[in-house]
Amino acid sequence: MQRRTFLKTAFASSAMLTTTPFVQTLFASPTNRLHAQKTSLNLVPGGSATDVWSFQKNSFSPVLVAEQGEELSVSVKNDVDKEMTVHWHGLRVPNEMDGVPHLTQEPILRGESFRYQFASHDAGTYWYHPHTNSAEQVGRGLVGALIIKEPKDYPVDADQTIVVKDWRLNRRFQISNSFKSWHDMSHAGRWGNLVTANGIYRPTFSFPPHSRVRLRIINSCAARDFVPNFSEFDHATLIAIDGHPVPPQPYRPWLIGPGMRIDVVVDVPAQRKPLRVLDQTNGLFSSEMTSHLFSIQPEGSAIRASRLKDSPPALPENPLAKPDLNLAKVHQIVLSGGMMMGVSNIMRGVFWSINGVSMTEVSSYKKPIVSLKKNQSYIFQIVNDTGFAHPIHFHGHTFQVLSASQKYLGENYWSDTIFLSPFGRADVAFVADNEGLWAFHCHVLGHLSGMMGVIEVA
Numbered sequence: 280m281q282r283r284t285f286l287k288t289a290f291a292s293s294a295m296l297t298t299t300p301f302v303q304t305l306f307a308s309p310t311n312r313l314h315a316q317k318t319s320l321n322l323v324p325g326g327s328a329t330d331v332w333s334f335q336k337n338s339f340s341p342v343l344v345a346e347q348g349e350e351l352s353v354s355v356k357n358d359v360d361k362e363m364t365v366h367w368h369g370l371r372v373p374n375e376m377d378g379v380p381h382l383t384q385e386p387i388l389r390g391e392s393f394r395y396q397f398a399s400h401d402a403g404t405y406w407y408h409p410h411t412n413s414a415e416q417v418g419r420g421l422v423g424a425l426i427i428k429e430p431k432d433y434p435v436d437a438d439q440t441i442v443v444k445d446w447r448l449n450r451r452f453q454i455s456n457s458f459k460s461w462h463d464m465s466h467a468g469r470w471g472n473l474v475t476a477n478g479i480y481r482p483t484f485s486f487p488p489h490s491r492v493r494l495r496i497i498n499s500c501a502a503r504d505f506v507p508n509f510s511e512f513d514h515a516t517l518i519a520i521d522g523h524p525v526p527p528q529p530y531r532p533w534l535i536g537p538g539m540r541i542d543v544v545v546d547v548p549a550q551r552k553p554l555r556v557l558d559q560t561n562g563l564f565s566s567e568m569t570s571h572l573f574s575i576q577p578e579g580s581a582i583r584a585s586r587l588k589d590s591p592p593a594l595p596e597n598p599l600a601k602p603d604l605n606l607a608k609v610h611q612i613v614l615s616g617g618m619m620m621g622v623s624n625i626m627r628g629v630f631w632s633i634n635g636v637s638m639t640e641v642s643s644y645k646k647p648i649v650s651l652k653k654n655q656s657y658i659f660q661i662v663n664d665t666g667f668a669h670p671i672h673f674h675g676h677t678f679q680v681l682s683a684s685q686k687y688l689g690e691n692y693w694s695d696t697i698f699l700s701p702f703g704r705a706d707v708a709f710v711a712d713n714e715g716l717w718a719f720h721c722h723v724l725g726h727l728s729g730m731m732g733v734i735e736v737a
């Protein structure tokens with residue numbers, strides 16, 4: 280029997296307080312509808328409104344909340360673009376619910392709706408976004424958080440989802456229309472010039488002194504990666520990466536590429552100064568408008584006499600099949616681009632490839648770059664043969680990161696998106712236990728101009 284549908288949505292921006300210890304603060308209004316529509320947001324408090332696309336009127340990033348194992352049922356209505364689908368990033372859903380146009384479903388045409396139904400095996404922090412004309416649809420704001428709750432409430436006073444997104448705005452605070460820029464597509468993708476968290480520039484989240492808060496940070500940018508720095512906090516603990524538990528450890532700067540997430544537990548001090556979380560990367564696209572992600576403000580009376588002294592407990596493990604590294608079959612995955620692509624591809628706006636295959640989001644081409652046998656273990660040795668970074672995302676599966684040549688990443692953790700630095704490499708291992716034709720692509724959405732392929736599990 281199917282269990283009762285339990286699905287709630289909420290505005291990601293509602294930072295709420297609780298005065299009762301150990302009560303979760305994931306807020307919800309009982310709706311299971313996402314309505315992609317044109318609306319507007321005040322990204323900069325006091326600034327002019329920006330026309331955006333959103334899954335909910337006058338709000339950014341509705342949060343869907345479900346319990347682990349419970350069936351979600353979400354109807355999506357498309358009122359913005361010619362075509363749309365929604366992909367549940369990081370969830371191991373049945374292939375026909377994965378939201379990849381022409382591969383797992385026909386697109387939702389403008390004015391039409393589609394109902395997604397699936398249960399999540401895994402608890403944790405995930406997100407959702409369209410998989411059609413993604414650079415533009417995500418770039419204009421169509422993203423949302425997807426929280427799958429552990430069966431037993433995790434012992435924190437508050438649970439705050441923080442969806443980071445950058446925007447490319449012109450001087451009138453409107454989104455620049457340059458989504459098809461061949462320069463962006465063939466270089467680092469489309470980076471914004473303003474970074475917001477929950478749709479607000481430099482928001483402040485207030486919590487009582489001595490409270491313990493779980494922060495779920497989601498990178499929903501189309502190209503930007505960042506490395507949050509918690510050095511203004513005395514007690515910040517990393518408890519999950521890309522949705523899945525890690526042994527709780529003092530936070531060290533961790534890279535969150537497009538599509539990636541971390542869960543960090545912070546103990547709020549008894550001081551009056553806000554604590555800032557800054558992006559410590561200082562690259563070509565960093566500025567004052569992009570580097571301050573959000574602040575935590577201790578506010579109100581202390582929730583207890585002193586801060587909790589025990590370290591935050593480990594989250595329960597998710598039911599992931601462990602790859603057998605001795606029996607695993609090894610595949611090389613090579614990411615190429617630039618001059619390797621040849622003039623005829625480049626003239627068509629195809630700039631990238633994976634093992635020689637160049638798909639785009641609307642390709643009807645379905646020939647897999649690799650075919651895998653169901654329930655067999657695999658190791659992918661991913662080699663980045665380009666001078667640009669590529670966060671590589673595999674649908675329908677969660678892999679173990681064995682190694683990655685990126686100093687702000689680690690090894691032996693579960694993930695669905697592995698960040699390849701320029702000319703870097705990474706080894707990942709997994710059990711091919713989800714049948715179907717699965718997208719495998721770069722999450723710099725402008726790189727969907729070729730850096731996408733299909734992996735078959737049969």
Ligand code: C2O
Nearest residue numbers: 366368538672718
């Ligand atoms: Cu988050 Cu195929 O994408």
Ligand code: CU
Nearest residue numbers: 669721723726
């Ligand atoms: Cu890429």
